[in-house]
Amino acid sequence: MKSLPKISVIIATLGDRITELKRLLETLENQTYTHFEVLFVLQQEQDVWSNILEGYNLNTRVVMMSGRGLSKARNLGLAHATGDIVTFSDDDCWYEPETFAHVVASMQTGKDVISLNMYDPNRKKFGRDQHIQAPKFLTKRELLSRSSIEIFVKRSCLDKNEAGPAILFDEAFGLGASHISGEENIFLVDLFQKGYRTYFHPEYPVYHAVQARITRLTRAQILSKGPLFRRMYNTPTAFVLVILFYVKKKQRNLFWEVLKATWTYRSRGEQ
Template sequence: MNRQDFKDFEVIVVDQNSDDRLVEILGDRKWQFPVTHLRTPTARGASRARNNGWRVARGEIITFPDDDCWYPPWILSKALGILERTGADMVTGRAADLTGRSINARFEMSPQIISLRNLWSTHIEWVAFFRRTAFEMIGGYDEDIGPGAASPWQACEAQDVSLRALKLKLRCYFDPSLYAHHKEAVVTNPDETVTRKQRGYARGMGYVLRKHEFGPFHLLYWIARPVGGMLYYFLQNKRNRAKYSANVVMGRVEGWLKVRPKSP
């Protein structure tokens, strides 16, 4: 972050660890920007961490980097420029590798207003920049959705935010030239852990669909592709990949039906 070409920013580190592992790291060097270490070991979950962080932030623009993503040096100035140029309340981008190729999701190819048509391909949590006033109107993240939440709904908190923003008639804008980096998720031969995690993510999507009153035809649309994948990989004798697709299907159905398994 200290290599950003835009210098007027602060960093809030929301620490949910039960031990002191970050104390020495954060206090062991002089930072070139303000750093606030906010310890919340009894308040777990990504959405809860984001809410705890933005409420103590002082800036007019808020963003939520993951703990395992990294930002190009131009991202802050570019995001501010897009917000200014478009007059948007929220600007989003995409996940990319170091060459700029999209990873870990499908994203739109051109700049566009976020709408019900494209919201599933225009928002990832850690490449989203909000005007603080708009985020206050939205009310922050739903703490019952997202990785680490106490619920089975382990993903799609970003789309929940987009949907609430659209209901408030806020201006939300996606620009694919705005991107940040993350390790690429490779699922060519997923193991049991990856498959189980993906089912939790799929439940999150199903739950958000139902929360915002998307009907059964929308659910059928979102399970059609993984159903096809399940059959294709089964016939190719790629059993792990077929099982992965099957878990996506089951997870989305479980989320839409609001089924709460014993463990997320």
């Protein structure tokens, strides 16, 4: 009899959202699918962690990290994960009791990478406009709209194999890095280019507060778009996407700055 796949839930946190964390832990404890581990990657030491985790019947481990950086923390979590499937929770997201069971059932039909659908049940808003109404494999361009907390991926896809090199989060992107956003999009595109496509389940939510639209893009996030596009695409395509993005977002005051950031960006392979 084939054993059930194990899920590794990687949570990179500063440990300063205790109320939200307890909500997450409660929804993990209530999962109908119970074969999973929870790895906390702490970017600063907290004395309260052992007391908090003792209150829950969960398989948990805490990994201490020196320095800061979301992508760096997730990569450290991957190095310690023992699951067949990995996902990247935030300490302020939460789940339905059947979420992990749905993911495993979908994976068992041959899916390699799955994206759920971020939804704020309090504001009754999705994390993005709902252009995709039915389950489907996402195109490369559609990967730009995914969030890291929605991703579940088979660990074997991340390892070096005949399909290509090992995949990790690009540590030049993400909170605490040179470019503060886009790390999950690069992660999914690297999987896509290795032959692993993301299957979107719009019917399965992962809950998270959705910010008001006016506050979603900061100046730093906007300036990260050029390097992000260049990391994901070839240089001519990146410049076309930058132009389209800034026309759509009406960010003409930052246009020349982002063109410069796009031109000067070099990936590790180009340096």
